[in-house]
Amino acid sequence: MAAACPIGRRATAHPMTHRRTSLFRKNPAAWAVALVIVLAACAAPPAVPAALPAAVPSAVLATLIPEFSATLDLALSPPLPVATPSPQPTLTLAERGLTCATPRSLMLHSAFGGERAADLADAILARGYEAMTYRDVLAGLERGECPPENAIIVSLDDLNTRWNRQEFYDIIAAFQARDLPLVLAVVAHDVTRDAIWETYREWSAAGFEIASHSANHLQFSALSEESLVDEIQGSYRVICRGLGLCPVTLILPFGDGLGDPRVLEIGADYVFHIGISGGQAFGGQPPFQLGRIPPDNDDQDLTLDLLDGTFGVGGN
Numbered sequence: 001m002a003a004a005c006p007i008g009r010r011a012t013a014h015p016m017t018h019r020r021t022s023l024f025r026k027n028p029a030a031w032a033v034a035l036v037i038v039l040a041a042c043a044a045p046p047a048v049p050a051a052l053p054a055a056v057p058s059a060v061l062a063t064l065i066p067e068f069s070a071t072l073d074l075a076l077s078p079p080l081p082v083a084t085p086s087p088q089p090t091l092t093l094a095e096r097g098l099t100c101a102t103p104r105s106l107m108l109h110s111a112f113g114g115e116r117a118a119d120l121a122d123a124i125l126a127r128g129y130e131a132m133t134y135r136d137v138l139a140g141l142e143r144g145e146c147p148p149e150n151a152i153i154v155s156l157d158d159l160n161t162r163w164n165r166q167e168f169y170d171i172i173a174a175f176q177a178r179d180l181p182l183v184l185a186v187v188a189h190d191v192t193r194d195a196i197w198e199t200y201r202e203w204s205a206a207g208f209e210i211a212s213h214s215a216n217h218l219q220f221s222a223l224s225e226e227s228l229v230d231e232i233q234g235s236y237r238v239i240c241r242g243l244g245l246c247p248v249t250l251i252l253p254f255g256d257g258l259g260d261p262r263v264l265e266i267g268a269d270y271v272f273h274i275g276i277s278g279g280q281a282f283g284g285q286p287p288f289q290l291g292r293i294p295p296d297n298d299d300q301d302l303t304l305d306l307l308d309g310t311f312g313v314g315g316n
């Protein structure tokens with residue numbers, strides 16, 4: 001009959017433990033023989049397995065084998081929530097030794113209308129500028145790259161989670177028809193319509209970025225800390241839930257509060273804080289503070305000239 005494997009059994013249940021102790025004490029070679037027998041028994045499969053052993057919980061393995069715990073943490077993580085948390089740059093720009101020039105950044109409102117938007121989009125294409133979103137900028141930072149010199153970010157402000165006026169759709173359609181993305185700054189109140197999120201999800205899938213423009217479009221500098229939390233973190237959660245993808249960009253209402261320490265701290269879940277003036281370069285650690293300018297209303301070539309003059313071609 002094959003020897004039974006003693007490993008894992010209670011020591012007191014094993015016959016070798018008491019009666020043969022003196023033999024081993026007198027004859028160390030017997031230890032070696034016994035060890036070989038035990039190892040052979042343990043290596044052999046059990047003759048008649050009573051039942052399949054239960055899987056060892058990975059938490060237990062992690063404590064037994066500390067070097068595996070990092071891997072096992074993945075298995076222990078709870079399932080992903082419906083909303084995918086947006087990535088933060090794995091290293092700060094300071095650690096990478098990067099200071100980036102802010103790309104040409106333009107702020108539009110619905111009054112700009114579809115016709116001007118079409119002119120603007122044509123002018124962007126004619127100059128060979130690369131339209132991108134802040135989320136695209138983040139993807140570049142993750143690779144250790146600043147935005148390209150010919151980059152331009154066009155954002156459209158004041159959409160909401162209940163109803164959007166026709167001009168928004170016209171502007172978006174003008175850009176979409178030319179395969180250019182926009183950043184859509186959504187006032188994300190928690191009273192929402194499901195149908196509108198379907199539209200936002202479609203735009204997001206098409207490369208448009210859905211950014212937070214706060215919950216109620218209030219002047220940040222006039223708000224208490226508690227209200228700032230509602231505006232900044234509340235709108236973040238509304239977008240996470242509605243879009244299934246958390247925002248990376250907070251577009252400040254009226255451009256107010258850029259660099260305010262309270263806003264930086266409460267808005268730390270965002271990678272980018274966008275104002276109206278300032279922010280022509282960014283570095284250090286997120287949230288990064290970037291500026292924008294409004295367009296010229298008559299001449300979209302002039303709008304691009306204004307952008308070149310403000311942000312510099314190639315920056316610093």
Ligand SMILES: [Zn+2]
Nearest residue numbers: 157158253254
């Ligand atoms: Zn606004």
